[in-house]
Amino acid sequence: MTGGDEYFLGCRRAEQERLQRQAEQLGPEAVRLLDDIGLPTGARVLEIGCGPRGCLDLLSARVGPSGSVTGVEKSEEAVVLARKFVAERGIRNVEVLCGDARSTGLPRASFDLVTARLVLVNVPSPEQIVSEAVALARPGGAVAFHEVDWAAMICDPPSPAWNTFVELFVTQSAKNGIDPFVGRKLPRLLRSAGLVDVRVHPIIHVHPPTDPRRTIFLNFADNLRERVLAQNLMAEATFMDLKEALRQHIDNPNTLVVHGPYFQAWGRKPA
Numbered sequence: 001m002t003g004g005d006e007y008f009l010g011c012r013r014a015e016q017e018r019l020q021r022q023a024e025q026l027g028p029e030a031v032r033l034l035d036d037i038g039l040p041t042g043a044r045v046l047e048i049g050c051g052p053r054g055c056l057d058l059l060s061a062r063v064g065p066s067g068s069v070t071g072v073e074k075s076e077e078a079v080v081l082a083r084k085f086v087a088e089r090g091i092r093n094v095e096v097l098c099g100d101a102r103s104t105g106l107p108r109a110s111f112d113l114v115t116a117r118l119v120l121v122n123v124p125s126p127e128q129i130v131s132e133a134v135a136l137a138r139p140g141g142a143v144a145f146h147e148v149d150w151a152a153m154i155c156d157p158p159s160p161a162w163n164t165f166v167e168l169f170v171t172q173s174a175k176n177g178i179d180p181f182v183g184r185k186l187p188r189l190l191r192s193a194g195l196v197d198v199r200v201h202p203i204i205h206v207h208p209p210t211d212p213r214r215t216i217f218l219n220f221a222d223n224l225r226e227r228v229l230a231q232n233l234m235a236e237a238t239f240m241d242l243k244e245a246l247r248q249h250i251d252n253p254n255t256l257v258v259h260g261p262y263f264q265a266w267g268r269k270p271a
């Protein structure tokens with residue numbers, strides 16, 4: 001296992017900007033999750049691995065001025081950007097801390113909701129983060145995760161470049177001790193950590209030609225480039241040719257681009 005402790009997709013500025021755009025794009029499904037959980041105003045919430053934005057603004061609006069939101073994030077660059085994000089919007093009930101979600105040092109049993117999105121798919125031993133999340137929730141509180149599963153990263157018509165990138169991504173994940181199929185395992189992880197009343201939403205995205213998330217694979221290819229070349233898995237020219245073939249396939253408006261499934265799973269800590 002190599003480098004499994006870093007954020008798998010890297011912390012380059014371009015990746016941070018992609019995450020901020022993605023947070024906007026995934027907003028509606030985050031809101032739906034909060035509706036289903038029934039998060040009340042005044043609640044105390046922790047977002048794990050909030051990145052440069054995450055759901056901090058949505059959570060802030062949901063809990064209102066009498067509530068509070070804490071973000072805990074490992075990347076210092078992301079913490080700076082998240083703090084800037086909330087400051088620029090005049091959001092006052094959010095604080096962002098730099099720390100490791102596996103051992104936050106935050107008070108146990110103190111949050112009404114502990115939540116994370118697309119964090120477990122980036123870390124080895126995801127159960128450690130789930131366990132910390134459950135420990136931080138108060139008895140009767142909720143714990144919610146939103147994760148991806150690479151089962152249906154598909155396109156039509158088929159494309160060898162697309163298939164090669166999926167394979168590369170899955171292989172690289174495994175090499176780093178990361179499970180790209182963690183999404184389907186969420187309900188089991190939550191139950192094993194002691195949560196009850198576990199519920200699940202599957203989400204699948206079909207990205208039409210105008211959808212900015214249609215090109216997410218190209219972003220992933222950029223993020224993987226250094227690792228692939230450093231490990232001599234592919235010559236740079238071959239990598240660039242494949243990426244160009246992928247770009248052309250995605251650019252073709254007749255190509256069906258499907259990403260997912262994503263799973264939102266949440267449960268309650270027994271009172």
Ligand SMILES: C[S@@+](CC[C@H](N)C(=O)[O-])C[C@H]1O[C@@H](n2cnc3c(N)ncnc32)[C@H](O)[C@@H]1O
Pocket residue numbers: 006007019022023048049050051052053054055072073074075078099100101102116117118119122123
């Ligand atoms: C794909 S990004 C998702 C960001 C945010 N949750 C969102 O959905 O917009 C994953 C984030 O998890 C953070 N992360 C990974 N491992 C972590 C850990 N052990 N503790 C805290 N944050 C972590 C990364 O630094 C990165 O910002």
